[in-house]
C-alpha cells in the first residue's frame with residue numbers, strides 16, 4: 198500500500214487517497230465521443246471497460262480531517278464486484294498509511310450520492326451488517342441531491358440511487374443537508390455546479406494565496422479537460438461544459454491544483470493553455486502499485 202502523495206495549500210495539507218482502481222464502460226464515461234478517440238488514452242478491455250480511479254482528497258489542518266467523497270467501499274455484491282472489478286476498497290488502508298483511521302475523519306463532503314462517490318459511507322462487517330464508516334464525521338451533501346436520492350422520480354434516477362437508503366440510513370444522525378455554496382470550515386467551500394446531477398457540488402480550498410479544487414464528476418479524468426468530452430451519465434451536459442469552463446478558467450489564472458475523481462494515472466494537476474488547448478502542467482501521478 199503506497200503512502201498517499203500530498204500537496205500544501207497555505208496552512209492545509211491535502212493527501213490524495215484512493216478507494217482503489219475499478220472498471221466501468223468506456224462509452225458511459227465519454228458520452229458522445231467516439232470510441233476510436235477515447236480508446237487511445239483509455240484502452241478498453243474485452244468488455245469495453247476502462248480502468249478508473251476513486252480519488253478522495255483528504256484536507257487536513259490541525260484537528261480537521263475533511264474527506265471529499267469516499268469511493269465505493271466494501272458493500273457491493275459479488276456480482277457487482279465482478280462488473281466493476283472492485284474489491285473491498287483501499288481507503289482504510291490509505292488512511293492507515295497516513296497514521297490515521299476511519300474514526301479520525303471529522304467531515305465528509307460528498308460531491309453527489311452516486312455509488313462510486315458515496316458508497317464508502319458504510320462498511321460491511323463480516324456478519325453482513327452495514328455500519329457507518331466514519332463514526333465521528335459530519336457529512337455534507339446538497340439538500341437537492343439528498344431529496345432526489347431519497348425520492349427518485351423516474352426509472353433512470355431510481356437506478357442511479359438504488360443504493361441510497363442503504364448508505365444513508367446508518368449515517369442518518371450526522372448528515373447535514375446544505376443549500377448552495379457553504380464554507381465547511383474557513384477556507385474549505387462546497388460549491389454547487391449541477392451538470393452531472395442537478396445538485397452536484399465541487400470542493401474548493403483557498404488559503405494564503407494558494408488554491409485547490411476537487412472537480413469530482415465535472416472533470417473526472419484528464420481527458421475530460423476537453424470541453425465536449427463528458428460522461429453519458431451527465432443529466433445536463435451543457436451545464437457540465439459551462440461549469441468546466443468556469444472552474445478550469447479559474448484554475449489556470451490562479452495556478453490552482455485540481456484533482457480528478459476517476460483518472461487512473463493522474464491524481465491532481467496544475468493546468469495551463471498550450472497552443473489554444475487546456476493541457477496538464479505539473480502533475481501528481483498515481484503510484485504504479487495502485
Ligand SMILES: [Zn+2]
Pocket residue numbers: 311313314414417458459
Ligand atoms: Zn463518478
